[in-house]
Amino acid sequence: MKKRDLTKKGNIILFPDLDQRYLEKGLEAVQDRDFQEAVSFLEKAMEINPDNSEIKTGLVLSYYELGMLRESKLMAKSMLEEGQGDYLQVLDLYMMILVQLHEYDEIVSTIEILLEDRHIPAGKMEHFSKLLDFSRRMAALSDTAEEEYVFEDIGTDKLELSAIHDQNEMMLLAAKLEKANIRPYIEEINEYLENLEANPFFQSMLLNILKEQEYDKPICIRKLGREMTVVPERLDDIRFHKQAVDIKSVLKDQLEHENPVMLENINALLERHFFLLFPFTLEGKTSAVWAAAYHSIVQEYYGMGAEMGEDLPTLYHVSFDEVEDAKALINRLEEISYPNM
Numbered sequence: 001m002k003k004r005d006l007t008k009k010g011n012i013i014l015f016p017d018l019d020q021r022y023l024e025k026g027l028e029a030v031q032d033r034d035f036q037e038a039v040s041f042l043e044k045a046m047e048i049n050p051d052n053s054e055i056k057t058g059l060v061l062s063y064y065e066l067g068m069l070r071e072s073k074l075m076a077k078s079m080l081e082e083g084q085g086d087y088l089q090v091l092d093l094y095m096m097i098l099v100q101l102h103e104y105d106e107i108v109s110t111i112e113i114l115l116e117d118r119h120i121p122a123g124k125m126e127h128f129s130k131l132l133d134f135s136r137r138m139a140a141l142s143d144t145a146e147e148e149y150v151f152e153d154i155g156t157d158k159l160e161l162s163a164i165h166d167q168n169e170m171m172l173l174a175a176k177l178e179k180a181n182i183r184p185y186i187e188e189i190n191e192y193l194e195n196l197e198a199n200p201f202f203q204s205m206l207l208n209i210l211k212e213q214e215y216d217k218p219i220c221i222r223k224l225g226r227e228m229t230v231v232p233e234r235l236d237d238i239r240f241h242k243q244a245v246d247i248k249s250v251l252k253d254q255l256e257h258e259n260p261v262m263l264e265n266i267n268a269l270l271e272r273h274f275f276l277l278f279p280f281t282l283e284g285k286t287s288a289v290w291a292a293a294y295h296s297i298v299q300e301y302y303g304m305g306a307e308m309g310e311d312l313p314t315l316y317h318v319s320f321d322e323v324e325d326a327k328a329l330i331n332r333l334e335e336i337s338y339p340n341m
Contacts, residue, residue: 018048019045019048019049019052019055020045022041022045023041023045023052023055023058025041026038026040026041026042026055026062027054027058029041029062030058032301033065034265034301035061035062035065035066036066036265038058038062039062039063039066042055042058042059043059046059051084053079053084053085056075056078056084057079057085057086057089057090057093059071059072059075060075060090060093063075064093064097069097069100070101072093072097073097073098073101073103076090076094076097088121088124091114094110095107095110095131095168096168096171098110099171099175100171102175104135104136104138105135107131107132107135107139108132108135108139111128111132112132114128115128115132130172131172134172134175134176138175138176138179159173159188161173161189161198161206162192162195162198165199170199170202170205174205174206177206177209178209181213182209182215183215186217189206189210190220193207193219193220193221193222194220194221194222195222196222196225198223200223200224200277200336201276203223204276204277204278207230207232207235207278207279208238208278210233211232211233213232214232215231215232215233216232216233218230219232221279223277223280224276224280224336228280235279238275238278241281244270244274244281247282247287247290247291247294248267248270250288250291250316251267251291251294251295254295254316255295262295262298262299266295266298269294269297269298270294273330273333276333277333282329284325285325285326286318288316288317288318289316289318289323289326290326292312292316292326293323293326293327293330294330295312296312296323296327297327297330299312
């Protein structure tokens with residue numbers, strides 16, 4: 001029988017198809033939204049097979065989700081230049097990255113080239129035309145270094161918030177409103193914030209913009225079956241809310257040295273949920289109970305099994321029933337967060 005050849009890379013002998021194994025593990029981690037783990041596997045795969053477009057696409061998405069926008073941008077740009085991967089998928093990711101980086105000049109030049117070369121399909125023409133128009137205005141504002149923005153920045157007298165269901169459109173509008181005077185649209189924004197059927201993430205985006213623009217009038221917000229009247233400028237920063245800080249502190253005591261990667265993933269999940277809930281918080285349990293519940297859920301994401309979580313109530317000095325109740329709520333938040341985004 002003929003022996004299978006091993007692949008050599010430098011002085012290291014690699015097993016056959018090792019890059020595919022790393023790729024499969026990386027894509028599984030992407031599906032589980034464990035992007036730190038995904039990057040670890042995909043970067044190993046890319047070391048072995050640097051020209052694989054599937055590996056690169058996974059890395060673009062994972063870098064983006066981890067907030068590594070510069071790395072994500074460079075990877076996506078090189079893929080577009082080399083014609084690698086699903087062109088429209090990579091292009092959409094690249095545009096989202098540029099919006100997050102506020103690199104509007106590059107958006108304009110990229111779309112103008114695509115239009116000139118007729119590389120945009122008819123079904124995407126309206127989307128890219130809107131993005132081009134928005135980016136031109138934002139680039140012009142940056143060039144003139146204007147400090148105050150007026151009604152014309154948005155280019156419409158009505159936002160039609162309830163008609164927006166696409167994630168990209170939400171992000172684009174939020175980016176516009178961050179740079180504009182939001183007050184001419186306050187009545188429509190109030191209506192959206194009071195709508196229990198509204199997208200809770202988009203509600204949080206709008207409320208956070210009101211806070212950043214120091215809006216000082218009371219507004220009512222209804223989401224996830226709860227209701228609250230707040231003055232946006234007085235709200236705590238989402239990133240430094242006392243309850244979130246307390247829960248992270250409890251988790252840090254248990255995991256900082258034992259498993260820092262898991263701690264990072266738990267904190268990312270916690271931050272996403274606090275953004276989803278904003279301005280509400282996790283109710284009815286102590287920080288120790290919530291910490292144990294998040295620890296348990298992320299352990300299950302890691303495939304450690306329910307038996308691994310049975311010792312957590314003892315570790316955090318809380319009751320098993322309390323942790324299970326908290327996990328039920330966290331799972332409901334997960335069910336809400338993925339479909340809406």
